[in-house]
Amino acid sequence: MANLQITVGAVVCVEAEIRGDVRIGTKTIVHPCAKILATGGPIVIGDANIVEELATIENKSPEPMVIGNNNVFEVGSLVKAKAIGDHNIFETKCFVGDEISIGNGCVFGAGTKVTPSQAVPDNSVFYGQPLKHRLAGERPSAQTLQIDFLSRILPNYHNIINPTIKREIPALPAEKTS
């Protein structure tokens, strides 16, 4: 039986699809229709992340997928990375393959498809078609204001999962029935 752990302070909308062992840190925002699928091992999400609508975070491997703090998963991004550090941005509709482990301060530009098998150096920026890679001088700044705004506004219009109630969510084979 898988379980969902939400730390107090996180805003997770009921409409978000969360499966398997997922732990969500404080101040993290999960929008409606975002998908966090721990189909293999568990997913551990740190603090102050934003997971926007239709963004998908998936872990198919049996190892746990650890996501750090202050990351942004923008609309429609699909992230399967092994591990994710801090201050990364996954722009709209980007795809990050499952063999890549991401350090800190990386930006995956809109629509990019990144699937190298080695670790990505810190402050990397991937952009364009065909894919280009450059190293930025500094990491993107944290979205503190945006998180404060969302955690104030989102509960006004959406049902939020109450972090204090321990809940058990359907285990993995649910995908077959749907």
Place this chain on the structure above:
Amino acid sequence: MSHLFQLDTVKYVCCCGSLKPICNVYFCRHCLRLRCHYCVSHEVDSHYCGNCSENMPSAEAKQKRNRCGTCYDCPSCKQTLSIRATTIQVPLEDEPEKLVAKKLYYLACGFCRWTSRDAGLPDSQNTSGPWAEPENPLAQQIIEISDYFRMLAIREKNSKDKKFVQKSKYLAAGRHGVAHLLPRRYPVSVPEEMSKPLPTPLYLAPTEGMEDLPELSDDVYEDELIIPKVTSLTQRLRQLETQPRETSKLLPTHKQLLVKRSLRCRVCERNISKPEYSPVSIKFKIQLNAYFHVPQIRLMTPLNEPLVPGRKARIVLRLANPTQFPTAIRFLPFSFVPLQKDGSTDKRALDAGKFDPTRESSTDHSLPSHTLTPTTSITFITPSMTGGGTLGSGESTQIMKEIHVLPRRSERFSQNCDVIPPADEIVLPPRDETSDFDDFAETPDFNDDPKLVPWRKANKAAVYLDVIRQLTDGSEPPVLGITIEYDYVNTIVALESKGVQEPQKVRLQAHLLIALDRIPS
């Protein structure tokens, strides 16, 4: 989804022999010919910046090397840079304990996230910079060399009065270069001075080869090459003066100016396209694109199976009349004759024109080339003009002009399907813009044969056509060549003679190549 006008499917053959989709050809109302961008002359109307829409006179643009003074491009990915603001806390000058917020600005790229901080530029207190400009290490050399050539150009200009002086290539540099701007500043040389050889600038001296090259430093072999830190070739060439090797040395580049451009028919020298002067306006004063004047043809139903040589198949074409007047379209076998140097094809075409004196059919497809043998072609045409009488004196001069003026671009194409031309003409009513929004508008009744015209709406109609594949190699994709003949009402004649004359109705031809195996949009 492919383009609405089927850019790759239906190609119109311009009179110079190039193949273009309808949205890329123009129609000269005075010559009544299709013109592509090879057969029009392009003129720069005004320079402007595409980002800030600021107009710039051409002299200033030249001085600023066609670049905007205020807008910058990202040196890493060529997007326009935007200005970002940050606030920092600085102590007040008279009260160091107190902190005040101060705004600082830097440039940032929204696409690749390059910032001016990456280049090591300090943040600016103004939104307009100043930002560091790349210094050209060869600036002095360039000035000296251009001075040298300017001197040469002036000497040649002075010696032009002498009869025996031959034309040389330096003159050409003076003609569009800088020389004509500054000739007066230099005194006219006296003959003694003229004969003196100019001192050659240092940089024109021949370079000397080195016997032994310096050893490469150990870093080259030992340091790991980090690809993202090395500039790409495009990045280097965009910063032509310095051409940095490391990405950290890329500096913001001024945005390149755009031009508003007017087009002029090379034959009659009248405007074909003239934009409005203001950079923010997207309207035109004159716009003679072919899709406002020539019937639009689209492939509605392509072949559903490959066409074997010798076999027949049926396709559906969609016709549309873009003009204000009704037109009647007749399909003919493909009759485009590429421009040829010898006179034989000209004779055939001109004779063909003589058969039907009432029809002012266009003979542009059979124009002889302007190259190599213009005089012989002209002497050939003139007698046939007087004998035939189909082409007036005005038209003969026009043809002579086209021979001289138009470039010859006979693009290669393979045309391996023929049309079985239907006997009837298809009449299309004029275009009515409101009918596009009215689904229940009455469809005009033209008593069409339903075996020829299956569908009709406003100024559009669909036509069944039978095509037959030529008995050639069947491996090529099927391409149908077809010539359409249509009515065109020329209102420009009425305008020019101040309403005395009626609008002139002429019968024109257009030649098309249609790829039959593409999927229509």
